[in-house]
Amino acid sequence: MLPRTILVVLLLGLILWPDGSQSWRRRRRRRCPVRDCQWSLWTSWSSCSASCGPSGTRVRTRSKAVEAQCGGSSCSGSNRETRTCNRICYNGGYVYGGRCSCRSGYTGTCCRSDVNECRSSNGGCDHTCYNTQGSFYCRCRSGYSLSGSTRCVDINECRSGNGGCDHTCYNTQGSFYCRCRSGYSLSDSTRCVDVNECRSSNGGCDHTCYNTQGSFYCRCRSGYSLSGSTGCADVNECRSSNGGCDHTCYNTQGSFYCRCRSGYSLSGSTRCVDVNECRSSNGGCDHTCYNTEGGFYCRCRSGYSLSGSTRCVDIDECTSHIGRCDHICTNTAGSYSCSCRPGYRLSGSRICVDIDECRGNNGGCDHMCINTVGSYSCACREYYHMTSSGTCEKSDTSSANYTPSDNNATTESHTPTYLVALEGIGSSFLVIVVIIVIYKVLKKILTSKWNIRLCNDKSPPPYELQT
Template sequence: MSTGPTDIVRNSTHVFAAICKQPCLNGGRCVRPDTCNCPTGYIGKTCASDRNECATRNGGCAQVCRNTRGSFRCTCHTGFVLDGNGLTCSDHDECKTSFHGCQQKCQNHRGSYICGCYDGYTLTEDARTCRDVDDCASNPCQQNCIDLVNGYQCTCHLGYKVSEDDNTTCDAMCPQGCGNGGYCESPGICSCAEGWSGHSCETPLCGAGCVQGECVQPDICICTSGWEGDACDSDVNECASENGGCDHICINSPGSFECDCHTGYLLSENGQSCSDHDECSDDGHGCEFCENTAGSYRCICPDGFVIGPDGKTCEDIDECSSSPCQQGCSNIPGSFNCSCEPGFVLDANGLDCSDIDECTLNQHACEQGCVNTYSWYTCTCNNGYRLGSDGTSCPDVDECADKNLNDCPQECVNTVGGHQCKCFSGFAQTEEGCQAVCQPSCANDGICVAPGMCKCSNGWTGNSCNEDVNECEDGTNTCSHICNNVDGGFLCSCQVGYELINSHECVDINECEVSNKCQSGCENTEGSYVCTCETGYMLDTNGFSCSDHDECAAGEHGCDYCANTLGSYSCFCPENYYMELDGKTCSPVCDPPCENGGLCTAPNTCNCTDGWRGKRCGWEAKVNHWTRNTTGCQCYFDNTRFDCACCVLGGCQCDSARSNQCVQCGYGHTCTEEYDAENRMGIDAWTLTESGCPCLDSDNNYGCACCRNRGCACGKTAPNRCTQCGLPFMCYLKKPWEE
């Protein structure tokens, strides 16, 4: 096939090149006569038409696909930002930026956000700013209300604190805290919700208990491995299902199981089946004579022998070791003989021995009594006699000469085989012995202890115990205060302010518990009492009533600003100041608060630390226009990390190699460029210069901003500023570092 002279030409190196009569556009290359090879993003015979990538599967974009000449780009709906992959979108947390416009609080929502106010303020009609609520004129406080400039502060009585829920009612204070739905019922005492107990309601209650687990919530147990049931008292028995697959024995254990075999069997390698073990086939049994059995073996011995203590060797049977004889035994091979000790005779059964009764057979030498004993006999004597040294005779016993046998209280007369007792003159014989005789007899429970001598009971004296003892005079009374003598005794009484106990002891009467004139507190003293006042009150001159004590006037408060209350005082702070944790010191309020270590030195005035700037110290001194902070935000390439850069609106994080830098979304290739914060070009991310380019309303006026990064001029709203195309509201916002 030949080609016309206009289709192919020879170049200087004698190589033929194709000729396209209509030139290839937009970077297309002529590869054959009148045939263009178009670059990505263009189509058509001469590559003159743009390819609409968005027409096919939305260009792969998750939300919005915007076709551009020769390319396309993905964008996101308002409230979302483009991810680093340039395709997917993530929710934009407007509350973490400075562009939300909320005066006080900001709450992020998916694709949007809402503004809120601090306690004591309400949201105005513009849904962004907050205004102050009414003050004490509306009586908002439950107990005490301190009128402040443009506001109020509620305070409470001793032992209570202002409720954190509404800052107006007063809650009892429990320093230990009342958790798990419990509440502070009174100062220091928690009322726990059902199912909880403890000083701070920290202990859950499980009615049935948690036997093998832990009670983590009321009536909810977390069981340890291998246990189940509401009370964790049921073991998970793996052996209950098909014996756990075991051939013989399945041994269940908490949280597991294992197979085992009956004695004499071996567990196979599969850990489940069992086979008989022939113990006699190896040398491990140790028997002199071995006999294998199913699942076991046994050691055996010939007749006349028995397995020894080791259970394996054979020994001669020692019949005497089982004590078949009552007394003596002699072992012989295959048998034994019994014998008896002296005083016994072998019975007809050849095993037992019977005692010989010497007393019954009159084979003894006793003078009086004979008692047979085991293998012998013992001689005894009648009362009044004792056994002689020969062990058989019985001579008379002189009981009167033996102090161990003489039981007479006064005189003793010995008789043959016994003795008699007699009394001295002045004593009479009674069943109890010799009793002294007194004439006249002892009165008032007195006791005759010797002839004519009485021992008087307490409170009486005299020969016949008929004279009263005055215990109050002789010092023998036990009264702690006052003694009153009576016949045969005394009575005790007490001084004013005391009462009698135990019939003799006087103890102080606690008038504070019985009756007193105190209007507030009462303190008992020995024999009396004094009145006291609660903290914050002083005792009046009458000694009974109390009046309020003005701690503020007395300088006994320690507050920066003090307001006296009935029985106490309150520390408060003026507008734009807040109370420190000590409850006394006032510090200025910066709202929003200073960031990155900045100090609030005056209301809404931050003193920034080195390296930070801005009204709230929220911007690093040396970061680019897209990087708010070099660290502190979640990393897009690793959601478990929060040490990557925080980006401003329109900025995206760089890759892991430069995780502390942000660039304009879609310009990730610029992450590799070094950034000089001191010599940066342009006014902000979108504005190159504030003037020098034609204004939108007049081509002859070059006093408007010049844009960069494909930014769009703000126009009349801000003629010297550019913004990201499609986000005109940013023309009204301050530059990020000017906040």
């Protein structure tokens, strides 16, 4: 019984095995990811294998950072790079046939080493050989010049600038010498200096002896002239163009001097310039000083007159009728001023015009303000009268006072009666007649002329109004 069971199990396993095997393979295949090969970064370049020459190289490498798997692509390219470096030949050399071919004057693998030509036969120089980088040159001793690149030949110094000699030049092999003419002596190797005759007894000159090349001469000090070849005599400078003096010339022994007239001062030795007296204490002038050629004068400001030559005194314009004021003239220092009597104001500087007091606050009047020449007065309307305080009060019904008054006077009453008493009249006709009469009377009063008596003192009497 047991073997049969085992057999059944095995048969079932065989039946089911293919499907299970394929599923396992699929699971294994899904777990393997595809991965491409990847290079690492390049290393830094290595140092050059040679510092110069034809064979220098340097390399750099890289490695596989990621290997290819599961069918991924492999890494392409090499893991090593090589470049040439330092393939140079110095000092103008060049690579030829796998080595450096050096320019004349240099040697060595890279043409770095200078050839010292002076070590062999002095470089072929007649005198001195000097080695340089890549070459050499020759120099000659003093008195010789280079002919070609190595030969030294004598220089005839006398051909160029006479050898520097003042007088005569003589050439020698590798050198030269100078000689001086008669009357000169050689100083150093080339210069010829005169024999100084002035060193002995001043050359016989009275004043100054001047040595010259091969001779000498005498000169006299300023103010003297030469007499003969060595003597000196006084010169009278004033005889010629007044010595150059602007004003007066005075001769002295060996010289002269100038003097200026009054009002001038000496500028330098000959010029006479005007003295500006105004610069010192204003020339003594009280007000303004004016300089003139050789003198000066004073002037006074407006309102002053000159007393003497320098003093300024005030002009009284009020007594000399210069002021021409309308009313009052007041003299001041250097000027004057005009003023007006009360009730007037100054227009400009001299004219007095009436002040219209009524324009400002009605002159202070309660009712009517009447302007007058130099003053004004107040007046009350009909049925009012002026009080002692200058105000208007209503009059009683029996009489109407119409009283004009000036602003300072006591009150006066002028009482023309215009009010008509209407007693006992009851008809409307009479009332109308009375109203018409009152209207005509009021119109006559308001349009009538007022005759006013004026006074020019400070407190004028009251004005009377006449109809």
